[in-house]
Each structure stands twice: as structure tokens, then as C-alpha cells.
Amino acid sequence: LRQEGGLSGFVNRFESEHDPIGCGHSSTSISTGLGLAVGRDFKGKSNQVVSVIGDGAITAGMAYEAMNHAGYVDSNQIIILNDNKQVSLPTQYNGGNQPPVGALSGALSRLQANQPLRELREIAKGVSKQLPGALPDVAARIDEYARGIISGGPSSLFEELGLYYIGPVDGHNLEDLVTILREVKNTQTVGPVLIHVVTEKGKGYAPAETASDKMHGVGSFDVSTGRQNKKKGAADSYTNYFADSLVAEAEQDSKIIGIHAAMGGGTGMNRFAKRFPDRCFDVGIAEQHAVTFAAGLAIEGLRPFCAIYSSFLQRAYDQVVHDVALQKLPVRFAIDRAGPVGADGATHAGSYDLSYLGCIPNMIVMAPSNEAELINMVATSASIDDQPSAFRFPRGNGIGIDLEKEGIIGLKGKPLEIGKAKLCKSGSDVALVGIGASVNECLEAAGILQSDYDVSATVVDARFCKPIDKEMMARLARDHPALLTVEENSIGGFGSQVTQYLCEEGLLDEGKLRLRPLILPDVFIEHATKESQVAQAGLSAKNIVAQVLGVLQRQKQKADADEEVRLAEKAREEEKVRNINAKLAASAAAPSSRPRVRKGPDGILVEFEE
Numbered sequence: 342l343r344q345e346g347g348l349s350g351f352v353n354r355f356e357s358e359h360d361p362i363g364c365g366h367s368s369t370s371i372s373t374g375l376g377l378a379v380g381r382d383f384k385g386k387s388n389q390v391v392s393v394i395g396d397g398a399i400t401a402g403m404a405y406e407a408m409n410h411a412g413y414v415d416s417n418q419i420i421i422l423n424d425n426k427q428v429s430l431p432t433q434y435n436g437g438n439q440p441p442v443g444a445l446s447g448a449l450s451r452l453q454a455n456q457p458l459r460e461l462r463e464i465a466k467g468v469s470k471q472l473p474g475a476l477p478d479v480a481a482r483i484d485e486y487a488r489g490i491i492s493g494g495p496s497s498l499f500e501e502l503g504l505y506y507i508g509p510v511d512g513h514n515l516e517d518l519v520t521i522l523r524e525v526k527n528t529q530t531v532g533p534v535l536i537h538v539v540t541e542k543g544k545g546y547a548p549a550e551t552a553s554d555k556m557h558g559v560g561s562f563d564v565s566t567g568r569q570n571k572k573k574g575a576a577d578s579y580t581n582y583f584a585d586s587l588v589a590e591a592e593q594d595s596k597i598i599g600i601h602a603a604m605g606g607g608t609g610m611n612r613f614a615k616r617f618p619d620r621c622f623d624v625g626i627a628e629q630h631a632v633t634f635a636a637g638l639a640i641e642g643l644r645p646f647c648a649i650y651s652s653f654l655q656r657a658y659d660q661v662v663h664d665v666a667l668q669k670l671p672v673r674f675a676i677d678r679a680g681p682v683g684a685d686g687a688t689h690a691g692s693y694d695l696s697y698l699g700c701i702p703n704m705i706v707m708a709p710s711n712e713a714e715l716i717n718m719v720a721t722s723a724s725i726d727d728q729p730s731a732f733r734f735p736r737g738n739g740i741g742i743d744l745e746k747e748g749i750i751g752l753k754g755k756p757l758e759i760g761k762a763k764l765c766k767s768g769s770d771v772a773l774v775g776i777g778a779s780v781n782e783c784l785e786a787a788g789i790l791q792s793d794y795d796v797s798a799t800v801v802d803a804r805f806c807k808p809i810d811k812e813m814m815a816r817l818a819r820d821h822p823a824l825l826t827v828e829e830n831s832i833g834g835f836g837s838q839v840t841q842y843l844c845e846e847g848l849l850d851e852g853k854l855r856l857r858p859l860i861l862p863d864v865f866i867e868h869a870t871k872e873s874q875v876a877q878a879g880l881s882a883k884n885i886v887a888q889v890l891g892v893l894q895r896q897k898q899k900a901d902a903d904e905e906v907r908l909a910e911k912a913r914e915e916e917k918v919r920n921i922n923a924k925l926a927a928s929a930a931a932p933s934s935r936p937r938v939r940k941g942p943d944g945i946l947v948e949f950e951e
Contacts, residue, residue: 343684344920345867345868345869345873345917346917346918350685350868351364351686352364361377365685365688365689366653366656366688367626368398368400368403368404369403370392370393371394371404371408371420372403372407372410374420375392375414378416379416391419391421392418392419394420395422395423395424395425397603400626405502409503411502412502412503412533415503415531418532418533418534419522419526419533419536420535420536422508422535422536422537423512424509424537424539424540425541425542426539503532504534505532506535507534507536507537508535508537509537510539511539547567548568549567575741576712576738576741576742577712577738577739578609578737578738578739579709579712579715579736579738580607580608580609580736582712582739583609583734584609584610584611585752586752586754587646587719588752589753590720590754591613594644594723596642596644597643597644598635598645599614599621599622599646600622600645600646600647601621601647601648601649602623602624602625602631602649603627605621607650607677608648608649608675608677609648610623622634628649628654628656628660629656631647632657632665635665636665636668636670638672639665639670639672644671644726646674646722649677650676651677651678651679652678652690655697661674661729666701666703666704667703670728670729671726671728673722674730676732677734677736679733679778679830680736680777680830680861680875681829681866682735682736683737683868683871685868686866686869687865687867687868690865691733691735692830692861693830693831693833694733694830695708695733695776695834696831696834696837698731698806699807699835699837699838700833703728704731704807705728705730705808706730706731706732706805706807707721707732707733707804708776708777708804708806708835709804710776710777710778710779710781710802711781712739712740713742714802714804717749718732719754720753720754720756733777734777735778735829736871737871757804759805760808762802762803762804762810763804764800764801764813766787766798766800768787768800769797769799770893771790771796771799771822771823771825772799772818772821772823772824773798773800773827773885773889774801774824774839775826776804776827776828779827779859780800780802780827782827782885783800783827783882783885784800786798786882787800789882789883789886793886794886794895796893799817799821806828807838809838809839811842814842821854822855822893823856823889823892824855824856825856826839826858826859827880829878829880830860832860834860836859843856857888857892859888861880862878862879866878876910876913883909887903887905
């Protein structure tokens with residue numbers, strides 16, 4: 342699971358006929374289900390459509406839009422709301438004494454089962470169909486009156502949207518749950534039904550019950566303790582460097598505000614919230630609102646930092662363009678999970694942000710090559726007060742750079758000169774211009790080129806995707822026979838910015854410069870290790886070496902380099918097969934060696950040997 346050659350960690354329609362659609366992002370199930378239900382009705386079929394959504398996912402606007410439409414369309418659809426009172430994601434509220442985010446949580450806890458109401462509503466609906474066009478409002482008043490009498494108060498939000506509400510139901514009482522599901526399935530009433538199921542996250546497995554914020558997305562782990570088998574690097578994670586440097590900035594600037602969309606753990610904003618609880622806002626799974634909320638804060642003269650994963654910021658693109666950039670408001674976007682993201686695969690890969698942000702007027706876009714650069718970019722963004730800015734950084738740990746040698750004390754960075762690149766290494770045969778994590782691959786490639794092929798490479802850390810360092814790019818173009826840009830981003834990103842500038846300046850007109858933009862390929866790269874994904878994309882140091890030798894037309898040497906790449910790919914495939922075979926062999930072991938589970942005296946599932 343979540344390994345190269347294995348199953349995805351998410352529903353994936355290319356893996357199973359029972360997965361109707363891929364679901365790596367939140368709050369989509371009701372919309373998809375309604376489309377399936379209407380499609381079923383058009384085709385004259387009678388199958389059931391069931392949409393499951395969590396109490397975290399239902400905080401997103403898309404879920405309300407879908408429920409509103411479902412109530413209007415009135416197609417048969419069962420919606421199961423899984424309410425575990427934790428908003429599902431590892432937010433700042435988990436494990437604390439604060440309630441889950443949003444008013445919806447309180448509303449859910451007050452709802453009552455309402456079977457008589459469902460029956461009376463169906464009667465009212467039948468009556469309305471027999472009345473003249475001007476009279477259906479009478480049925481609506483009957484319905485409203487019935488809800489007031491039966492429920493003893495105002496109707497629930499779901500009923501207002503046109504959904505029949507059933508619940509709350511104990512999700513761990515399987516007998517009752519199955520009975521209710523069968524009743525709803527067999528009813529002849531028409532329209533969407535919402536079943537409110539209350540559960541306890543991780544129930545039956547003590548490590549998940551006591552540390553639910555750690556079990557949202559898991560790799561391999563020790564079953565007895567729940568501890569995940571994560572490799573510890575020499576450096577902290579980029580996420581933590583970002584959060585701690587933001588805290589350092591906020592210590593000296595009371596106007597700095599943190600915002601995240603139900604991802605306090607994933608974005609590191611929990612660390613900020615711990616130090617500044619009144620200056621950190623979890624808006625729920627509502628990226629669109631997060632961005633425009635930040636715009637409002639910026640109008641008031643505050644300095645908002647909106648921390649959102651690259652793939653999730655895609656959901657708020659119009660707000661970034663219209664509500665922030667067009668207004669030229671200094672909202673700062675801290676974009677985590679840039680580039681390939683390993684086990685989370687294609688659904689969470691940050692493949693497009695340099696492209697979709699770089700094309701927006703007024704936007705400054707940065708990408709750090711290491712943790713020191715990231716800390717300085719946090720300081721840079723904090724200092725920009727007349728336009729929006731963004732910095733993207735990868736999943737995983739920093740490279741272990743000595744921060745004090747970089748002039749960083751106490752994780753407080755220094756603002757960079759806007760649009761100024763950094764010369765890392767001087768050479769003469771080829772210029773390698775990387776941005777973000779790709780700079781480190783360029784440096785490694787330059788070492789291989791020098792030691793193995795006697796090729797002298799200049800390496801530049803671009804730092805800025807927009808604005809690019811035009812003076813540096815012009816000098817590199819004039820002083821080198823070949824120039825390669827390297828980025829963990831799709832077409833339209835940093836390489837496109839450089840190419841556009843070189844074309845506009847006529848620096849390609851004489852045909853002397855051989856230009857190659859190295860980017861992510863035009864495919865979705867599935868889950869694997871980050872290193873494997875970079876190699877698959879052709880962006881590893883060995884791939885860069887092969888590209889350089891090809892550009893310089895050193896055919897024999899390029900053939901050798903291509904063979905190195907092929908052998909590395911072969912070794913990776915063999916390792917993948919070995920891992921799969923080892924796991925298959927382990928699963929086929931004798932029953933006596935297989936772990937089993939049973940309920941212990943406290944009701945918790947425990948392991949024992951059969």
C-alpha cells in the first residue's frame with residue numbers, strides 16, 4: 342500500500358471496478374454521487390448510489406453546493422455523514438480541549454432522528470404534485486409546520502437543503518446501522534437521504550484512538566504500538582523549518598497572522614498556533630474561503646500567511662487571481678508539498694504551482710533549494726507589503742545545511758533581494774539553472790560531469806520563478822554554449838519564464854545557444870519514493886548528466902551516461918519486485934506464525950498468536 346508497484350492510498354478507478362472515481366481530495370463524494378444518480382435515472386436503471394462524507398469534508402463549500410443541488414434535483418441518493426467529532430484531519434484541535442472547527446460541529450451534535458417527519462414530508466410532496474402551479478407553497482408551509490411540531494424546533498440545515506435527515510446513528514452498533522441502511526435502501530420515497538452516523542476515529546485500535554492525528558495518512562508501522570517506521574534525517578522537515586521561522590518572524594511582528602485549511606499538522610501551523618493561538622485560524626476544508634479571508638486581513642493592514650498544500654491551492658485559483666492578485670494585496674502563500682510527494686502519489690503532487698502562479702500579474706514566486714533559503718524566503722515574504730508573494734517547498738527533510746554559517750540565528754531569516762539569483766558554481770561548458778529542490782540535483786550532476794566527463798558546469802540557484810534574474814540569464818546565455826533549466830514542475834513554469842525572456846531579448850536568434858528546459862513529463866506520476874519519482878521524471882542528477890552530454894553532442898559519453906540511467910532503473914525495478922515477493926511470502930506463511938486479533942477484556946482489539 343502506498344509503495345511503488347502497490348495499491349494507492351486512495352480510491353482509484355484504474356485499480357478496481359468498484360472504485361467509480363478517484364478520491365484523493367476532500368468533499369467530492371456528494372457531487373460525484375449526484376452525477377451518478379442522475380446518470381442512472383437517464384438510463385432507466387434502479388441501482389442505489391451511496392456517497393460517504395466525513396464531518397471534516399462536509400465543511401467545504403463544494404459539499405453544500407452539492408447538497409443544495411441534490412435537494413433540488415430530487416434524485417434517489419443516500420448520503421452517509423461520518424461524524425467522528427474531529428473534523429477528520431490532523432487539525433490543531435485534535436488532542437486538545439478546543440472543539441472542532443466551525444459552527445457545523447455544534448449543529449450536528451444537536452440533531453435528532455426524525456422518521457415521522459420523513460413520512461409527513463413525503464405526503465406533503467405528493468399533495469403538492471396535485472395542486473395548481475401557484476399552490477406548491479402551501480405544501481412548503483405544511484412541511485415547515487410539520488417540522489416545527491415534530492422536531493420541537495427549527496428544521497435542520499440538511500432538511501432546509503431538501504435532504505431527508507436520519508440520525509444521529511451509532512456507527513459502531515452494526516445491527517442498528519444495517520437495519521437503517523436496509524430500510525432506506527428499500528424505501529419507495531424519492532429524493533436524497535442523509536444518514537448521520539456518529540463514530541469514534543480509530544475505534545478498536547488503541548494507538549489510533551489515542552493519537553488520531555498521527556494516523557490520518559500512514560506508511561508502514563508497528564502494529565503493537567502504532568509507531569510509524571519513518572526514517573529520521575539529519576535535518577528537520579521543511580514544514581517545521583517554515584513553521585518555526587514564521588514563529589520567529591511573528592515574535593517581532595504582531596501583525597503576522599497564520600491561516601490553514603484543516604491542515605494544522607500537515608502545514609506545520611500547529612507549531613505556530615501553539616505559540617500564537619489567537620493569531621492562527623483553521624478555516625476548515627475551505628481553501629477558497631481561506632484565500633479571500635486572507636485578502637480581507639491584508640486590507641486591514643495585517644500580514645497574513647496562507648499555508649496550503651500545492652495541490653489544494655488549485656481549488657482556490659480564482660480567489661488567488663481575483664481576490665488577491667487583481668487587488669494587489671500582500672497575501673503570502675506558503676505552499677507545502679511542491680513537486681513529487683512520494684507515497685501520496687499523483688493526487689497530492691505539487692506539479693503545477695510555478696505554472697499557475699507564474700502567469701498571474703503582480704505575483705512574486707520563490708522556491709528554496711535548502712532550509713536556509715526557505716527561512717530567508719519566509720522573511721522575504723513578510724517584508725513584501727505591496728503585492729502578493731508565494732514560496733513553494735518540498736515534502737521531506739532539509740539537506741542538513743549549517744544555518745549559523747548562513748547567517749541565520751534563532752530561525753529568523755533575512756530578506757532576499759527580489760528577483761536575484763545565486764551563483765553556486767562557475768564553469769564554462771554548460772549552465773545548469775535549477776530552482777527549488779532541483780538545484781541540489783544540478784550540483785550533484787555538475788560534480789559527475791567534472792569528475793567523469795571533464796565537463797565544466799556553471800550552477801545557478803534561480804531562487805525566483807518570477808521575476809527571474811534577467812541579468813543573470815542574459816550573462817549565462819552569452820557565456821555558455823548550452824543552458825539547461827531544471828525544475829520539479831510541469832510545462833509553463835520556470836523554464837518557460839526563462840525561454841520567454843531569452844526569445845524577447847533575441848538571445849536565441851543567432852542559434853549559438855542550445856537551450857533545454859527539463860520539467861516534469863506530461864503524465865501523472867504514481868506513488869513511489871520521492872527519489873524514484875524524480876528519476877522517473879528524468880530530473881535526477883544522472884538524468885541531467887545524460888541530457889548535458891546529449892546537448893554537447895558527446896555521443897559516446899552520452900551512451901555511457903544513458904547506460905548508467907538504465908542500470909539504475911533496472912536496479913530499482915528489481916528492488917521493487919524483491920519487496921513485493923518478500924511481502925507475498927510473508928503473507929503466505931504458516932497459520933501458526935500469522936498474527937490474529939481478538940477483543941481483550943477492555944474491548945480493545947489485541948494481537949495473539951494462533
